[in-house]
Amino acid sequence: MNAKRIDKIARYAIQTMVAIVALILLALLSYILINGLPNASIDFIFKPSEAIKAGGGIRDQLFNSIYLLVLSMVISLPLALGAGIYLAEFAPNNWLTRLVKTLIEILSSLPSIVVGLFIYLLVVIKWQVGFSILSGAIALTVFNLPLLTSSIQNAFEAVDHKQLEAGLALGMSPWKTIKGVILPITVPSVVMAIILASGRIFGEAAALIYTSGQSAPRLDYGNLNPFSPTSPLNVMRPAETLAVHIWKLNTEGLTADSDAVSAAASAVLIIVVLLFNLMAHYLGNKLERKLTGKK
Amino acid sequence: MKETNIVIPSQEIALKTIDMTVNYGKVEALHKTNLSFPKNQISALIGASGSGKSTFLRSLNRMNDKVATVNGQIIFDGININNPKINVYELRKHIGMVFQMPNPFAKSIYDNITYALRYHGVKDKQKLDEIVETSLKKAALWDQVKDDLAKSALDLSGGQQQRLCIARAIALKPEILLLDEPTSALDPISTAKFEETIMELKENYTIIMVTHNMQQAARSSDYTAFFHLGKVYEFDQSSNIFQNPQVELTQNYVEGRFG
Numbered sequence: 001m002n003a004k005r006i007d008k009i010a011r012y013a014i015q016t017m018v019a020i021v022a023l024i025l026l027a028l029l030s031y032i033l034i035n036g037l038p039n040a041s042i043d044f045i046f047k048p049s050e051a052i053k054a055g056g057g058i059r060d061q062l063f064n065s066i067y068l069l070v071l072s073m074v075i076s077l078p079l080a081l082g083a084g085i086y087l088a089e090f091a092p093n094n095w096l097t098r099l100v101k102t103l104i105e106i107l108s109s110l111p112s113i114v115v116g117l118f119i120y121l122l123v124v125i126k127w128q129v130g131f132s133i134l135s136g137a138i139a140l141t142v143f144n145l146p147l148l149t150s151s152i153q154n155a156f157e158a159v160d161h162k163q164l165e166a167g168l169a170l171g172m173s174p175w176k177t178i179k180g181v182i183l184p185i186t187v188p189s190v191v192m193a194i195i196l197a198s199g200r201i202f203g204e205a206a207a208l209i210y211t212s213g214q215s216a217p218r219l220d221y222g223n224l225n226p227f228s229p230t231s232p233l234n235v236m237r238p239a240e241t242l243a244v245h246i247w248k249l250n251t252e253g254l255t256a257d258s259d260a261v262s263a264a265a266s267a268v269l270i271i272v273v274l275l276f277n278l279m280a281h282y283l284g285n286k287l288e289r290k291l292t293g294k295k
Numbered sequence: 296m297k298e299t300n301i302v303i304p305s306q307e308i309a310l311k312t313i314d315m316t317v318n319y320g321k322v323e324a325l326h327k328t329n330l331s332f333p334k335n336q337i338s339a340l341i342g343a344s345g346s347g348k349s350t351f352l353r354s355l356n357r358m359n360d361k362v363a364t365v366n367g368q369i370i371f372d373g374i375n376i377n378n379p380k381i382n383v384y385e386l387r388k389h390i391g392m393v394f395q396m397p398n399p400f401a402k403s404i405y406d407n408i409t410y411a412l413r414y415h416g417v418k419d420k421q422k423l424d425e426i427v428e429t430s431l432k433k434a435a436l437w438d439q440v441k442d443d444l445a446k447s448a449l450d451l452s453g454g455q456q457q458r459l460c461i462a463r464a465i466a467l468k469p470e471i472l473l474l475d476e477p478t479s480a481l482d483p484i485s486t487a488k489f490e491e492t493i494m495e496l497k498e499n500y501t502i503i504m505v506t507h508n509m510q511q512a513a514r515s516s517d518y519t520a521f522f523h524l525g526k527v528y529e530f531d532q533s534s535n536i537f538q539n540p541q542v543e544l545t546q547n548y549v550e551g552r553f554g
Contacts, residue, residue, distance in 0.1 A: 162398040166460070169358065169394070170411035170467065171387035180410065185401050292401045292447065 029270065036267025039260040045268060048218055049245065054257040058265050060216040062272070063232055064239040068133060068212060069201050071235070072140035077194065080145055084152030089164070089178055101150075108146035112207040115143045120210035131238040136212025143207050144197050151193030155186040184291030191284030195277050202273050205243040213238035214248055242269050300541035302531045304518060306333040309501035310355065310390075310471055315367035315377070317350050317359065324350045324363065326526040332471075332518070337493060337502040339512035339533065342522030343553065348505045351522070352473050355503070356390040357383045371471070388415060391464035395476040397456035399448035399463070404431075404440050407448045407459055408466045415467065426466050433499075434462035435492050454485025461492065465500065472496065474504040478511065490515045509549060513537045521545045 043057070050056030091097040119139040123129045159182050167177025216239065219232045226233040240248070242265055249255075249262040308331045317325035325347040332338045340348040354365045357376070360383065369377040376386055399407050408430055409423045417423060427444065431437035436458040440446070448459055457477060464472060474493070478486040486508075493502055494515055506512050512519050512533060519536040521529045521544070529536060529545045540546040547553055 160398070162394065162396060163400065165358070165394060166398040166400065167411075169356065169387055169392040170463065171384045172411055172414050173384055176414055180414075181400050181402075 032263070032266050032270055036263040036265070036270075039264035040267050044264055049216060049261075050255055052254050054255050056255060056257075056261060058242060058245065058261070058268060060219050060232075061240055061242045061245040061265070062268065063219070064133070064212070064216065065202055065241040065243065065269075066272075067232065068136050068140060068208075068239065068241055069198055071133065071137040072144060072201055073194070073198065075137060076141040076144050076148055076197075079141075080148035080152050081190075083145075083149045085156055085178060087149070087153045088156035089174070089182075104146045104150055107142075108150065110143070110146075112143050112204055115139055116207035116210050118142075119207070124211060130236070131211065131213030131215075133212055133235040133237060133239045136208050136239065136241075137235070139207045139211040140201050140204065143204065144201055147200075148193055148197045151196070152186070152190055155189035155193065156182060158189070159185050184288065187288045187291060188284055191280050191287075195280045198276055198280070199273050202276070203243050203269065205241070205247045208241055208244050209247070212241065212244070214240050214244055216240040216245070242272075296543045296546070297541045299527070300529045300531060300545075301329060301527065303331050304333040304336075306336065308332065309334040310369065310371045310503075312351075312355075313368040313370065315351075315354065315365065315369060317347070317354055318364045318366075319362065324525055325354075327367065328527050330520055330527060330530055332501060332503055334501050335497055335499070336517040337497050337504060337515055338518040338520065339516035340503065340505045340520050340522060341507075341509060341512050342548070344507075345524070346522035347525040348520075348522040349475055352475055352503060352505050353392075355471075355473055356387050356392055357381075358392065388467045389469050390471045390473060391467060391469035392473040392475065393457070393460045393464055393477050396480050397453055397460055399451070399456050399459050401447065401449055403445045404448050404451070404459060405444040408463050411463070412466055430462040430466040431459075433465055433492075433496065434458040435488065436462055452485075454481050454488065457481060457485070457489065458492065461496075465496070469500065471501045471503065474502060476505050476507060479507060486511070509537075509551075521548060523548070 045057065045062060046059050047057030048059050049061060087097065087101065091100075116139050119135060119142065123135045123138055124131060129135050156178075163181050163185070164174065164177055167181050168174065172180075217237060218230065220230040221232055223231040224233060225231050226235070228234060229237055231237075246262050246265050246269070249258040249265070253259075253262065255261065311331040312328050314327045314329060315325070316323065316327055328351060340352060342348045350359065350363070353359045354363070354377075355369060357365075359365055365377055367377065368375040371390070374381075400410060402410065405427055408427045409417075412423060412426060417426070428437060428441075431440065436455060439455065440451070448456060451459060457480070461472075461477075478489050481489060490511065493504070496502065504516065516533045518530065519533040520527055521536065521540075521542070523544050529540060529542045531541070535541075536545060537549055540549060
């Protein structure tokens with residue numbers, strides 16, 4: 001066979017694989033949206049769930065998911081940024097650094113249910129924090145931190161070393177150069193890492209079943225006192241998230257319409273993740289343009 | 296012919312090294328060097344790859360601190376700057392550097408020049424504007440970019456980027472400019488323009504330049520040092536080095552017999 005023909009065959013083969021991947025994703029997405037959207041409505045999103053009678057919504061679960069996402073990001077992003085920057089820019093190349101990097105890789109492949117049970121035993125039971133947003137956020141942080149750290153580390157390592165040299169040669173400190181010159185370049189990759197992590201967090205159920213719990217007490221959205229048990233801002237209350245709600249409806253749903261509610265909730269979950277991605281991309285581009293003067 | 300021939304220029308000396316050695320771990324990259332660079336002149340460092348000339352240059356503004364051990368003295372402004380007590384960030388304001396590959400920041404042209412200035416305490420907008428203009432003019436880039444200072448520096452051509460790096464370095468008003476093969480990534484036209492620029496810059500700055508291009512050293516430098524396998528064999532006026540070298544190794548090198 002000549003090179004031209006081999007090239008042609010290889011191209012068709014690759015295109016077929018791309019088509020298969022795209023089709024699977026498209027089929028999944030449309031299945032979820034077609035089954036879910038007819039059951040979803042604005043009213044469905046803004047009314048509380050029901051445990052026994054039909055007609056429940058997902059108001060509190062949706063809020064819990066978003067609140068947990070924000071909270072675990074607030075905890076894990078600074079930690080991951082610090083660790084990632086250190087590993088990429090400052091860490092000496094010795095056995096300790098290599099050990100830490102290996103540990104991070106191992107941690108990132110830990111099954112989320114294992115993380116969930118570990119936090120359950122340590123935080124929920126031993127430290128007596130109980131089923132709560134806080135326990136859930138800690139579980140999500142443990143689950144999220146390794147991948148986020150290594151994505152951020154890779155983003156910094158990908159920036160040309162000459163940028164750091166340029167800053168140093170102008171009499172700037174390494175930290176000033178990293179903060180002012182290198183960090184802006186990494187913004188798109190860091191945003192991408194946050195998006196991927198958020199998607200994982202938003203869809204995570206296993207790590208939360210035993211940490212933030214499976215019950216969603218009625219919340220009073222007018223109550224902004226973070227110490228009140230009915231306040232949405234209270235981090236010590238149990239909080240069933242959307243993903244946990246879907247899991248629960250499918251395993252032990254008691255309501256007559258649990259299939260419909262779970263389908264609709266799945267559609268909402270996907271749409272929220274999509275919206276979050278779009279928003280993060282938009283903000284990331286804007287931030288990058290502001291920091292690097294790109295047009 | 297002589298074994299070595301190191302001349303001490305009669306002019307005012309801007310920077311000199313006394314028995315400076317550089318080691319990478321246990322490997323000696325540079326044997327005791329004793330060179331004196333005359334003020335407001337261009338000194339070229341020539342030699343084959345691995346001869347230690349870049350290592351020498353990067354030690355002068357302490358860019359080698361993390362990767363190598365530098366022993367001996369580097370005398371600048373009457374003090375030994377090869378001393379752990381010296382504030383290297385302050386020092387690098389006085390000894391600027393331009394690298395082999397243009398490395399502008401991923402920022403606007405304006406910010407490329409002002410970023411380090413602001414860090415070093417120049418905050419006044421009018422002052423900054425003024426420095427941006429004079430530095431770009433000195434680097435012969437002003438006319439091409441004056442209408443679009445907000446443009447990203449990465450959109451400039453390679454030659455323009457290297458000029459911007461020069462402008463960025465001289466904006467800090469250093470006394471000495473170290474150039475590490477500054478034209479090796481540029482085309483012949485940009486190289487010629489770049490040489491013209493540094494010939495003008497020597498009025499205000501002492502320039503020490505590593506180059507692989509012997510014509511460049513012969514054309515544009517006043518003094519030339521010849522490095523070979525981690526040792527300086529000859530340092531003299533460039534006209535002597537290229538027309539009447541005193542050391543056989545130098546003669547072989549400038550005549551193109553090796554390297």
